[in-house]
Amino acid sequence: MKVSVVKCNSYNEKEVYKAVKKSIDLIGGIKIKKGSKVLLKPNVLSARKPEAGITTHPSVAAAVCRILKPMNVKVMVGDSSGMGKYGYTSNALEISGMKKVAERFNAELISFEGLSKKVEIKGAKVLKKVNIAKPVLNADYIINLPKLKTHTLMKYTGAVKNMFGSIPGAGKSKCHTIAPKEEHFGHLLLDLYSIVKPQLNIIDGVVGIEGNGPGAAGIKKKTNIIAASKDAVALDLVAAKIIGYNPMEIKTNKLAIERGIFKGKVEVVGKKNVEVKYKQPADIRYVPAFVGKFVFSQAMLRPFVIKDKCRACGICIKACPAKTIKLVKGKAHIFDKKCLKCYCCHELCPYNAIELKRPPLRILIDFARVILQKLQ
Structure with missing residues (x-):
């Protein structure tokens, strides 16, 4: 499975567009049927301005919209933020700059709050049933736009973790009650991923978050990359290595391979051997295995x-x-x-x-x- 890594030194729209387009071309490009419903799923964790580095930068979403425009597809931009309160996601979409992108490219802006359908997940390890946002289920093509960040619970958050936003509102809180530990939550994320797999994943790594991410307690880190893949796990394997992890330290990577969700080999195209070591989050989970x-x-x-x-x-x-x-x-x-x-x-x-x-x-x-x- 190809994973492209492209240099991008700023959020200048022209530079981001060139990097995003090149990242897609390097993995074989995309073909989407005319009239298809295409959902852009950015990381809009909270109501923070783009310069905070916490949410997917709007220039990345704008670049994708520009690439999609000649394809004559129906573009939607949507997410459910980390807060379950009604209205919070709409506010986050506006403050993060996603609302302006949607208006500029005549895309539909969607807050997933209140728009869900209960789905049963066959073969799930942890998440047997879950309410998933209807726009995610109804999309013909999903373009996942995660942000490159560390994460206090999961060590790293990228493409697989970003699809957690497919669960609207307070449903995400319920997931934490049934899977509060790192490994259980990793299985839960993969259970969800098995039924909401994006067709394309493009990670915003121009500026990431290191330390105690993924929110305000983290520290902005200039990384200067855009990376893409048609497989979320493949992208996470490469992105985790870029920021200094052994990719198998990341539970979603390790468990995806063990469960057979990812079976292929990763081929990095574009910039190879890129490494920008991130300060890792507090060593939250390390306790020797022999303790009770x-x-x-x-x-x-x-x-x-x-x-x-x-x-x-x-x-x-x-x-x-x-x-x-x-x-x-x-x-x-x-x-x-x-x-x-x-x-x-x-x-x-x-x-x-x-x-x-x-x-x-x-x-x-x-x-x-x-x-x-x-x-x-």
Whole structure:
């Protein structure tokens, strides 16, 4: 399976268009039947401006719209943001610049909120039934436009993870309650991917997010690439390597190969051996395999509210799948006993007011790990 990697040094529209077009041409181009319904699925995690680096840059969506224009297809631009509240996605689509792109190219702008159909997933490991956005199910052709970012739960978020936005509103929170751990959530994402596979995937890696991504707690990282593939897993295997991961460290990559969802070989075309090492997120999941479940739960990083930064906006309260965050004396407070450690609050807080702290047992385990590494 071909994966193209093309240099793109800025978000100048002409430069982005050339890079996107070249990335598509290198993997064999695209042919879409006249009159087809084509859905562009960007990453619109939250209501952030393009320069924040958190959402897919509108110049990438504009480049795709420009390429599609002579094909005489019906173009839709849609997503469901990380928040389940009605109206939030519409706001996010506007602030991220996607609304302007849709208006400019006469595309239909769609918030997936309230537009869902229950679907049964045959052969699923975790996600047996799920409400999926009707525009995703009804599209003849899906062009997935993820953003290159690290992720506190999954280590990396790219093409496969971006399709999680196919689940409207609060349905995403429910997914975190049934699969709060990294491996289970990886299976869940692949269950979903098995029925919403995009025909084309183009990742915005001009500016990515490193560190404690994918939201405001992450740090912008100039990476200067556009990469594309007709297979989301193939693209993720290459993109993860570019930012310094062993691709098999990423659960969706590893599990996709183990489950036979991805069987082919990856062929990189265009720029080869590109590497821009990203600062990885806090080592959230590392606990030795021999410890029990109780010890594991006690050693996981815990989200805490930085009171001075909290503005009582309520986003973390609405985002929490366990409903364990309340306003106490005008500030958000996380009641730890019910916390799933899914880190949705940390991911979506626009003010970077939630930090991840190591409990005492975790400090001890990390200290022991360092000592053992030195002795080896």
